[in-house]
Amino acid sequence: MSFEPFLLTPIPDHDKIDVYLKHGGYTALSKVLKERTPEEVTQEVINSGLRGRGGAGFPTGRKWSFIPKDTDRPIYLCVNADESEPGTFKDRELMLKHPHMLIEGAVITAYAIKCNRAFIYIRGEFATEAHQLERAIAEATEKGFVGKNILGSGFDLEITIYRGGGAYICGEETALMTSLEGGKGYPRLKPPFPAVSGLYLSPTIINNVETICNIPHIMNRGAEWFKSMGTEKSTGSKIFCVSGHVNKPGNYELPMGISLRELLYEYAGGIKNDRNLKVVIPGGSSVPILTADKVDVKMDFESLVEAGSMLGSAGVIVMDETTCIVHAAYVISRFYQHESCGQCSPCRQGTLWMYRILDRIEHGKGKMEDIDLLLDICNNIEGNTICPLGDASVPAVRSSIKYFRDEYEYHIKNKKCLVQLDQRFE
Amino acid sequence: MIDKSSKGLLSESSKEKIEGLICIFPDKQSIILPVLHVIYDQLGYLDSKAIKEAASITEIPDVYFEEAASFYTMFPLEPVGKYLIQVCHNISCTLMGAESLIDYIKEKLGIKPGGTTADGLFTLVTVECLGSCGTAPVMRINDTYYENLTKAKVDKILETLRNQA
Structure with missing residues (x-):
């Protein structure tokens, strides 16, 4: 296949600004600042069909267009680098190997939404990645791509790295904002949506790292190029x-x-x-x-x-085939009960009880009625919580019962796994 | 208020860092998490006396720091060993043998998760996803990731750290 990765490009030392510049880095920013209005940038992103890469898949350009036109409050950009969804490790690679792509994308995004202050909220454990971004921001500032009067355009942007503290919930956009405001990362009810009332009650756009990294490429090569990849509704x-x-x-x-x-x-x-x-x-x-x-x-x-x-x-x-599905569901449920922020009861209690019940099934103390009890808990969490974490704890449990009820029953009857996980640590 | 009769825990450098944070954000309250990072970087855990000192410098009530400290699980609230071993036991790491990795370290160091070796060098904890699932099994020791772990690698890592201590 002729597809060539443009985000995870194999160029060596792409984290160094000289290398990034040599391969066309910051040309999109320079062109945008000279030739395009913020509205044109937003329209190009809408036309590209780019959808959020953090999980929800909301159209990025449309999200930007929700910023009220007549606001007299400062507008903020938060880059969501709180990568914590189990099984996900893409933003880490982007930040380590291509930090300037993220920075260039953030500056263009900020220009499009008329924002002069951006935050990159990065999960606390990513210390090396945070330092890498800080180093890259310093390089970009020195070259005039970040800071006051960027490339002589009159546009200013300050970017601040904000390190989290190991809470999965802070990847949820409203929790990310309450965390950044200096508290526990408790999600907020929507509406109001962040684009109207977000960080410090100001209009705020929150975009995932991968989403932002796509922006320079879309501006350089155009919406049509982006749409030529993927499917009609999932472009790029x-x-x-x-x-x-x-x-x-x-x-x-x-x-x-x-x-x-x-x-x-x-x-x-x-x-x-x-x-x-x-x-x-x-x-x-x-x-x-x-x-x-x-x-x-x-x-x-x-x-x-x-x-x-x-x-x-x-x-x-x-x-x-050697994986015990009950064991997998047990491990996943442990994660959600650990990460539930505790603000609302269906999630706080529901994730805890799912974990306790799976724990007893896993350890040979389950009862046959536990299977339907788990499904009942799923039904009582779903749709009843402030944020999507509660909903997110349901699918692994519910779908594993749906497809592998026999394994649950075997586990409960025989007090052991139908299949044995083959440990690969040697 | 700081107890003036005894020496503070925060180093001069930490105090300077905290003072430097005060004017960075549109709302001062935003410095709470960055301040916790400064304390953690210096002490390896969040000492409540150090939190009180930081609260006094920032003129934000210490209860806000304590509240955040109790919420964000990456910061230990009690002193830990010189090397805090954080082994991921989430799904991808479990599929790649994290449970036997934990057993191996437990046996090797003679401690359970939550425990510290008698010489004060190593504390072992289990953690949820570290965001490095493609190189599972994974552990983090203090701020450093160790990936694609095998028994031989773990032996070498722990030996190197022991020799450095």
């Missing part, structure tokens, strides 16, 4: 993070709509030890599992919904 490329039981785990940037089979067998080297595929979680641990018979599904927003799952953050978690 996507970074698929493949982890678990494959021969070559890693990030693969490919056009939207590539088949899961191609991704796993042509790019990720196939299933380890020539075993059979059992299950794939295609979009991070918050989306329903897909069984092996769905391996020909296309990896885009629409096709994955049709197949009963979601693209989410494109964290593709692969499990082979």
Whole structure:
């Protein structure tokens, strides 16, 4: 296939500004500042069909256009670099290897939304990545791409790195803002939407790292070029993070709509030890599992919904036939009960009880009625919480019961796994 | 108020960093998390006495810092070993053997998760996803990631750290 990655470009030392400049870096910014109005930039992004890469898939340009035209408050940009969705590790690579792509994208985005202050909210554990960004911002500032009067255009932008503290919830956009405002990362009810009333109650745009990295390319090569990749409604490329039981785990940037089979067998080297595929979680641990018979599904927003799952953050978690599905659901449920912020009861109590019940099934103390109890808890969490974390805790549990109820029953009856996870740590 | 009778915990450099943070944000309250990072970077945990000192410098009530400290799980609230070993046991790492990795370290160091070795060198904890699932199993020691772990790698890493200490 002729597709060449443009986000995860293989150029060596692309984190250094000289190398980035040599390969056309910051030309998009320079052109935009000279030739395009903010409205034209937004329109180009709308035309490209770019949708948010953090998980929700909302059209990026449309989001920008929700900023009130007549606001007298400062407008803020928050780059969401709080990458914490289990199975997702693309933003980390972008920030380490291509920090200037992110910075250039952030400056163009800020120009489009008329913002002079941007924050990059990065998960606390990413210390090396935060330092890498700080170094790159210093380089970009020295060259006049960030700071006052950028490239003589009169446009100013200050970018501040903000390090989180290890809370998954802060990747949720409203929690990210409350965290940045100096408190616990509690999500807020929407509306008001951040574009109207966000950070410090000002209009705010929150975009994922990968989303922002696409912006310079769209401005350089145009909306039509971007739309020539992918499907009608899922345009462009996507970074698929493949982890678990494959021969070559890693990030693969490919056009939207590539088949899961191609991704796993042509790019990720196939299933380890020539075993059979059992299950794939295609979009991070918050989306329903897909069984092996769905391996020909296309990896885009629409096709994955049709197949009963979601693209989410494109964290593709692969499990082979030796994986106990009860064990997997137990591990995933432990994560959500750990990360529930505790603000609203259906999530705080629901995730805790799902974990406790899965814990007792996993450890041979389950009762047959626990299976329906789990489904009942799922129904009582879903749709009843302030933010999507509660909803996100449901799919792994519900879909694993839907497809593998027999394994749950075996586990409860026999107090052990139907299949034994083959530990690969040697 | 700072207890003037005893020496403070925060170093001069930490105090300077905290003072430097005060004017950065549109709302001063935003410095809470950055201040916690400064304290953690210096001490390796969030000491409540240090929090009080920081609160006094910033003139933000210490309760706000304490509240945040109790919420953000990456900061230990008690002293830990010189090397804080954080082993991911989320789904991708589990698929790649994180549970036996944890057992291996437990056995090797003679401690359970949450425990610290008698010489004060190593504390072992389990953590949720570190965002490095493509190189599982993964652990983080203090601020450094160690990826694609094997028994031989773990042996070498721990030995190197022990020799550095």
